[in-house]
Amino acid sequence: MRNVELEISTKTLTIALLGNPNCGKSTVFNQLTGLRQKVGNFPGVTVDKKLGKLALANGQTATLIDLPGTYNLYPTSQDERVVLNILANPEDEFYPDAIIYIADVTQLEKHFLLFSQVKDLGIPMVLALNMSDAAAAQNITYDTNAIAKAFNVPTVAISGRMGDNFEGLNAAINQLITQPFKASTPFYQFSSFEKAISEKIQEKHQLANPFHALLWAQNATRLTFLPSEARSEISRLVKDHNFNRLANQVREVMQRFDRFTPMLKKTVQRTDTNQISLTERIDDIVTHRVWGPLIFFAFMLIVFQAIYAWSAFPMDMIEAGFAGLTETVNTLLPDTWYRSLLTDGIIAGLGGILIFIPQIAILFLLISILEEVGYMARAVFMFDNVMQRFGMNGRSIVALVSSGACAIPAVMSTRTISNWKERLITILVAPFISCSARIPVYTVLIGFVVPSATIWGIFNQQGLAFMGLYIVSIIAALGSAWVFKKILKTEERSFLMLELPEYRMPVFKNVLLNVYEKVKTFTIEAGKVIFVISIVLWLLASYGPSNKMELAEKEAITFATQNNLDADATADLVAGKQIEASYAGHLGKFIEPAIRPLGYDWKIGIALITSFAAREVFIGTMATIYSIGSTDDEGTIRDRMAKEVNPVTGKPIYNFATSLSLLVFYIFAMMCMSTLAVVKRETGGWKWPIIQFLFMTILAYLGAFLVYQIFS
Amino acid sequence: MIDLNALEPGKSATIQSFSDEETxxxxxxxxxLPGSTVKxxxxxxxxxxxxxxxDxxxxxxxxxxxxxxxxS
Structure with missing residues (x-):
């Protein structure tokens, strides 16, 4: 057996938290680590890897890892595979030296399956009977010492929610890692099939115990740490031995339950009441055929309203703060390239990151509360059927609704969807839903398409058109989800076997830590990408080939002096001429042939390029190009755009066809680098954001092309 | 033998077996588990x-x- 004492002196100990979903593991993790935690991804997959520090009695610090919740070691989802690949691989960097197994003491039998499996792996373990407070409330009594003795494992009763008896848990951990560990006799008795195959594997790969070998036999194809030859060799063994994996799994699970259930019956007493619990009474209403969906949409309305309205004030503050900062820098520094880099590049880039924080914080505050309370599982239950048709999950609705405010928190919120395909589809289509950044663009353009008249005396035509844009965006999201459902292949069989946990009061520490962690991750991980792209966009708009920018400036100033323009008008004119001469301007002209079939000129081309930073930048760029200064007034810009005529035909540029084509383009196009940055982070690479960018842009192009060709 | 879908809402029965091993x-x-009462x-x-x-x-x-x- 592994000599634990020896390892203490040579390396940092790794202690893992393990347990079933809903065992209260995260609460215990937060209690043990507080803010001393770091959240990342496990390599190759986007499953949360939560690490923390745990101070030991001997003065050392152990690494505490919160493993994803799982019911057994035969995974059917990504998170469960992560657990298997750590526990089946003693070479893994996170292979635990000791495990704190968290079991919900009010449902002990169910929580003992995984416990008994891990015990057979021979890893030193402390059993923490969690939710002692709930057990007391439900009149469940249990004998901690008897459980410890029966299963030969140090056992403590704790309450993560109340923070009860963590000193007892700490003492048990310290004792476990300082005493030499001796694995107890295996809990599970192998069938002859299992014996034959596991002996071969154990011998060949020098594994510590037979159950370890059995896990390899059972999960051969899923062990990503093994070289592929080793995997196919084990698969061959499985075939040669006529080893029926599923039948043996069922047999194993049965046998384990048959063994520990009587043992637990002796130590746990519950006064079985046939009383209808509070949870059931709540569910009678919130999962009701009619009231259930209505209540859900009421919640979603609150979520949408909250991200949309509550974030307005802090967002304005952030914007005003950065505007003030820019102004201060402008007065302190001379007009040089580095002042421009600082204000238009760096400060604008940082502002562009921080502006999203209020929306992210508010959405995760609400989602975490709904998740903590136990409501989200009910939403999944109610909408599973509807969302399955589009390859998504009940939780996807929350993401799609949030997208109506902003796709960034929406994409981040998909982490709780455990099926990878369902999660990916949700991420891919969420940005179609019209977000708040599209509103200024729509506001400016809609006036060119629809007159501001009323129909039947009540409906404003522009209002109806607005609604139409939203409906088109929803159809685009669901339609493309349906297409992705057909295209994307997955090995995972789709299951819905979801525990509907008892309703509980949220633990606010968990909620706040979650909000904090999401905001931090966004600011750092996505922030990096957003920042770099901001600088690139700044370079494109501020510099031009050779000395064209200076020539443009001189020309503009000469023109201004000849026409007696005032200082502001001159500055606006210079800015307009400069952007035309910049790389962005050249790019705009370069892509003009490609966008002419959509009805756009090079000026619109420039705005398309710069608004990749964020859609609302379209307005600002238009203002600069038409030399009307950086005004926030959409009316002024619209008036100026209305006057713009095509130099060849002499007709207005923003006619019905072009404006409608632009509207269609902005509904579909992925004009948001921040969303792409978040998609990169959430899918673990550039593959999916690039695919997403391409198909959204192609759809936007085709849609705009069709509309323009039909109506022009 | 009937499956769980055939049960009327509000009614309970005992699980006898599962017809699919993965499930x-x-x-x-x-x-x-087999033997559990399910409603x-x-x-x-x-x-x-x-x-x-x-349960x-x-x-x-x-x-x-x-x-x-x-x-059953």
């Missing part, structure tokens, strides 16, 4: 899934999975 393994790991609490508002109660615990499962749960 069996998953259900049993969640504590839904079909209600059907999902838009169909496709059911809300069940087994003092509530679960949501799809009709597809419920079809593998044989009642």
């Amino acid at each position: 069996a393994c998953k259900m049993m790991s969640m504590g839904i 079909l609490v209600r059907k999902a508002p838009f169909g496709g899934a059911i809300y069940i109660k087994a 003092n615990q509530q679960f949501a499962i799809r009709n597809k999975e419920a079809a593998c749960v044989m009642l």
Whole structure:
């Protein structure tokens, strides 16, 4: 057996938290680590890897890892595979030296399956009977010492929610890692099939115990740490031995339950009441055929309203703060390239990151509360059927609704969807839903398409058109989800076997830590990408080939002096001429042939390029190009755009066809680098954001092309 | 023998077996075992899934999975 004492002196100990979903593991993790935690991804997959520090009695610090919740070691989802690949691989960097197994003491039998499996792996373990407070409330009594003795494992009763008896848990951990560990006799008795195959594997790969070998036999194809030859060799063994994996799994699970259930019956007493619990009474209403969906949409309305309205004030503050900062820098520094880099590049880039924080914080505050309370599982239950048709999950609705405010928190919120395909589809289509950044663009353009008249005396035509844009965006999201459902292949069989946990009061520490962690991750991980792209966009708009920018400036100033323009008008004119001469301007002209079939000129081309930073930048760029200064007034810009005529035909540029084509383009196009940055982070690479960018842009192009060709 | 889908909302029955091993393994790991009493609490508002109660615990499962749960 592994000599634990020896390892203490040579390396940092790794202690893992393990347990079933809903065992209260995260609460215990937060209690043990507080803010001393770091959240990342496990390599190759986007499953949360939560690490923390745990101070030991001997003065050392152990690494505490919160493993994803799982019911057994035969995974059917990504998170469960992560657990298997750590526990089946003693070479893994996170292979635990000791495990704190968290079991919900009010449902002990169910929580003992995984416990008994891990015990057979021979890893030193402390059993923490969690939710002692709930057990007391439900009149469940249990004998901690008897459980410890029966299963030969140090056992403590704790309450993560109340923070009860963590000193007892700490003492048990310290004792476990300082005493030499001796694995107890295996809990599970192998069938002859299992014996034959596991002996071969154990011998060949020098594994510590037979159950370890059995896990390899059972999960051969899923062990990503093994070289592929080793995997196919084990698969061959499985075939040669006529080893029926599923039948043996069922047999194993049965046998384990048959063994520990009587043992637990002796130590746990519950006064079985046939009383209808509070949870059931709540569910009678919130999962009701009619009231259930209505209540859900009421919640979603609150979520949408909250991200949309509550974030307005802090967002304005952030914007005003950065505007003030820019102004201060402008007065302190001379007009040089580095002042421009600082204000238009760096400060604008940082502002562009921080502006999203209020929306992210508010959405995760609400989602975490709904998740903590136990409501989200009910939403999944109610909408599973509807969302399955589009390859998504009940939780996807929350993401799609949030997208109506902003796709960034929406994409981040998909982490709780455990099926990878369902999660990916949700991420891919969420940005179609019209977000708040599209509103200024729509506001400016809609006036060119629809007159501001009323129909039947009540409906404003522009209002109806607005609604139409939203409906088109929803159809685009669901339609493309349906297409992705057909295209994307997955090995995972789709299951819905979801525990509907008892309703509980949220633990606010968990909620706040979650909000904090999401905001931090966004600011750092996505922030990096957003920042770099901001600088690139700044370079494109501020510099031009050779000395064209200076020539443009001189020309503009000469023109201004000849026409007696005032200082502001001159500055606006210079800015307009400069952007035309910049790389962005050249790019705009370069892509003009490609966008002419959509009805756009090079000026619109420039705005398309710069608004990749964020859609609302379209307005600002238009203002600069038409030399009307950086005004926030959409009316002024619209008036100026209305006057713009095509130099060849002499007709207005923003006619019905072009404006409608632009509207269609902005509904579909992925004009948001921040969303792409978040998609990169959430899918673990550039593959999916690039695919997403391409198909959204192609759809936007085709849609705009069709509309323009039909109506022009 | 009937499967879980045939149960009327509000009614209970005893699980006899599972007709599919993968489903069996998953259900049993969640504590839904042969011999457990299972109650079909209600059907999902838009169909496709059911809300069940087994061994003092509530679960949501799809009709597809419920079809593998044989009642005695």
